[in-house]
Amino acid sequence: MFKKILIANRGEIAVRVMRAAKELGVDSVAIFHEVDKEMPFVHYADYAYKLESETPKAGYLDIQQIIDIAKKSGAEAIHPGYGFLSENARFSQACADSGIKFIGPKPHAIEVMGNKTKARELMAKAGVPIVPGTTEKITDINRAKEIAKELGYPVLLKASSGGGGKGMRKVFKQSELSDSFDAAQRESLKAFGDDSIYLEKFIENPKHIEIQIIADEHGNYVHLGERDCSIQRRHQKVIEEAPSTVLTPELRQQMGEVAVNAAKACGYVNAGTVEFLFDKNKNFYFLEMNTRLQVEHPVTERITGLDLAKEQICIAAGEKLSFSQEDIQFRGHSIECRIYAEDPFNNFLPDTGVIKYLREPGGKGVRIDSGVETGTEIGIYFDPLLAKLVSWGKDRLEAISRMERALKHYTIKGVKTTIPFELAVMKHPEFRYGYFDTGFIENSFDFEVLSKMKAEHDELIAAIAAYGYRIFRGSQVPITNSKPHTSKWKQAELMLRRQG
Amino acid sequence: MFKKILIANRGEIAVRVMRAAKELGVDSVAIFHEVDKEMPFVHYADYAYKLESETPKAGYLDIQQIIDIAKKSGAEAIHPGYGFLSENARFSQACADSGIKFIGPKPHAIEVMGNKTKARELMAKAGVPIVPGTTEKITDINRAKEIAKELGYPVLLKASSGGGGKGMRKVFKQSELSDSFDAAQRESLKAFGDDSIYLEKFIENPKHIEIQIIADEHGNYVHLGERDCSIQRRHQKVIEEAPSTVLTPELRQQMGEVAVNAAKACGYVNAGTVEFLFDKNKNFYFLEMNTRLQVEHPVTERITGLDLAKEQICIAAGEKLSFSQEDIQFRGHSIECRIYAEDPFNNFLPDTGVIKYLREPGGKGVRIDSGVETGTEIGIYFDPLLAKLVSWGKDRLEAISRMERALKHYTIKGVKTTIPFELAVMKHPEFRYGYFDTGFIENSFDFEVLSKMKAEHDELIAAIAAYGYRIFRGSQVPITNSKPHTSKWKQAELMLRRQG
């Protein structure tokens, strides 16, 4: 096992990987840009090195500087987390060239799966079902029009070297194509430095179902069941769960085997996820493979009992998987709510500010993976994910009711968060009964619900407001912040004991 | 199901029961003495009523006042937590008389099991193995001397209506008997209002192993495996785990059946615990039955997946158990560390003060049941239990390594806590290999270890101290609390994007 590893990431995922390292007795090295100096992940590490870069983000993407720090610090391996360099084949290669172990797949697997066109070809060859579409990189709007006509509307535009919903656009009719193509190109260029776009048949309102797989360097492959990540806003997941309400054990088995074949086809090593679109007729189509740990990995951890981040480190250290397919058993149900600094009342617009008060829920069946604390400043430099709240229950309804009580107690002041939205989803009949797809927020979720939640407490709020006005007017707040004088009580208690 | 229940307790256990209520959609009513006004449990409730009493503790023991509040608030049932009125048969009776459901066993079961003498008789009749000893309540030192001689030293003195280690004394030779008897009587009188003492043969360095049972009102009994609670200081548990390292599946089955028989013998309903002394030859002897939820119930919850507090409420609402003995499966290993405001470097002397900084661990496999927050004042009125930290792992070593990383991150400033001690136990070879008994702290644990933990970081601490002295001298602290001016960064970032 390694003695020391570097975590080339920030926020909650850096903390999560460091926890795994600590439990394995491995020291963690954090890297951080000056703006992140006070973030919890820096101070959770055993060692921390500052990144020098023009912008905060550039530091976390600076392959050479990160490898230099790894060498200087004596780190033997690098965990990339998700985002940043996690799916960058050049980084994986640069690590290998420097004699540092990359905790993730080999460059080849990242490269193939990072290229939608190559990935589709490979998957088709491996017998993995794929969505009808082109294998051509398109930068010309006229060519895009031709292809869209062939496929038939609706079509989906995707950044050809993208991921995470950036540069993605649905187009329902030809008149919308031009504007959407422009926007997709702009976003794609900024996010990935490549403005080529890929077109495919748009599967309307599918479920997003993905299979977690894991593979060691000794040719052992295991699938760990599915996650249903259909609750999305802006094509980005916001609530995930395992297992899915729509899979039978047979279908789970079948999709698991397909996912393992997909992984084998690219010689995959380490933890990875094969994403599928799942339509109303229970057909599933390969969407993409994420060659890294996912944000939503905790729901799989919770129902399997495995620690995926620890498994990743052990695999990179050359260990064999300590379990086989037959050992994997699922227990109960787990849900994750991503807590974003966004305003659900205003189209999930990201919010910034300083967290001036933070109170986290706890107790049975509740897990929090957080990257923030009271006093943390949420800036504009990075994605606005603050923390992940994960619940477990012996069945889905218990997981939901536990999530509800946890969300209600989760208090974050200073920035707007997705918590009220997630609370409303937990109460939503379609979500509760499991009938939902990726169109849930657009088609099923009535944002008026959030306003109705207010009406429930109108009267109590009015009473507090009335009290507030009186206090403010008299400038007289009848609250004793000072504790009652203790010696009075103590004296009384002690006297009583003497008599007793 | 009830609409509203009252929780006749305070601190972490009140919060724990309220969480269960919230998940069942039941409103919680807190009761609190003025000194507890700012404690989290009050503000976690849906409703809160103030207790009027001469001393803080007296309020939580005032049966009539609590029942009056229950009626006034519309609560249909009362959960007593542990301690206070939880094992008071008169309280269970008074609830029944007032038409309020007591969430716990019937008065008869509490009464029988609360009386060591009666309990022994009943258990002997039910075929439960018991420790040799008297069935006589003793208040006369001369009678105590006679009996001790008969049993042969060492003997154990116990408050005849006691529990929790109060009024308990080991006596190894006759010359010590008189002093110990006096002290046991004094403590017993204060704690339970009864100075009668009970003598039994002292089993040297047994393990303390207890079986969790649960029973509904329809005659269904299920046992939920054991907890090993052998790590004790002052006869009070401080670290517990499930399963125990010394039980075989057969022995677990056998002890489980004995525990169910014990429960059946007193017509037990609700959750309860049958405690056993477990000697070196794997003999087990009935110690007592706790007719309430235990502090350490979370470790059983974690390996069975059940929510015992919710089950209690459902049982009191007249529901049948939703599982049978065959449904109970154990998964992995769970450990609980009780976080006390005590000084492990000074004989676990309770500490008082204000928690001026609190940081709790989180992440996979970690559960915290806490009763405090930053700003909470820890006074002298109640037991110094601040919180419980519970870890789970796929095996015992993973549970231990996870507990270690969680304890290391758990920061409580303002009062001394048991955390450094618990960290040292996790590293202790005898604990790690599972060879320990109730004599662990007295016989096996070398408190010098705590000093040695210091030596590890001597040099780093010296460097900080040296830096500190220089700063203090110059009164010049080179730390920027203010964040770097964001608009500079933002401007740079935005400029870059425009160019990119």
Next chain:
Amino acid sequence: MEDLVLKIEDKEYYTQYDKNDYSTIKLNGKPFQVELLKKYGENIFSFAVNQRLLQVELVVDENQNLIVSFDGLSYQIDVTNETKKMLGKFVQTSASGAGVRGGQIKAPMPGMVVKILVEPGAEVHKGDSLLIVEAMKMENALKSPVRGKVKSIKVNEGEAVEKDALLMELEPF
């Protein structure tokens, strides 16, 4: 203190105070017992209303409206102008609300103006996109809250803007 009328969302509460008892308040004739149990820090309080516990944040916005936040939801309380003035003296004023206020379109967060979709003098309908601001890698269309005319545009495409910067002024019809 004299009685006042509070308005929350679209409901009105006629509020009567008890001269001698701070904690007794009548709303539309219905009595409430209000007790302030705890202060958590900056503007966060734990109240008991008829023994019901609520943790709320109280702030006053730039227009002297009291904003009560509870369970992640914000309630704006309207009162008479006279009451507002008194209020301003005692409670900390929150960071000004962002987004749209009256006919002013403000930047809801720091970002860059990517595209301006309307011209001065243009007529816009409620819901029409006015301009696109990029922040945190995402493009966000700012939409018109009213039907009206574009009075003036205060920014240019490609311009970096601070939170709350005035972007555009509308003249509602």
Next chain:
Amino acid sequence: MEDLVLKIEDKEYYTQYDKNDYSTIKLNGKPFQVELLKKYGENIFSFAVNQRLLQVELVVDENQNLIVSFDGLSYQIDVTNETKKMLGKFVQTSASGAGVRGGQIKAPMPGMVVKILVEPGAEVHKGDSLLIVEAMKMENALKSPVRGKVKSIKVNEGEAVEKDALLMELEPF
């Protein structure tokens, strides 16, 4: 700043400062880079020492000793008297330490004196029980830290005492 000698537990560190660089410190000739990264609030800091992160609490006790707390352990740092004096001006003094100090037996916490086990003038050995104080329902025997003679007893049985109250004075042999 001139060099000084720090003592932690029983180890001595000869400390040399760099005139121009605050963060460079030599201990017994070995160089350390110390950086103060963050302040959490009252006396709690996050330091990096040779990039190694430590969250510590720094307080100064009543005797002007610097106390560094780390991972639940407390380290007492001894320096020359002169250094202590300067120090006192800049760091908050912690609540006074309780228990036994010199020949004085103090109450380690608020409680009640249940029993006094020795008489004035009595000779006591190290570890002998002197008196029993009850707190939080538990009886705690206070033991003699030294071999010596009981000089005076300042409390009576049944008396309630505050934390740090002087209970007894011993004259060590």
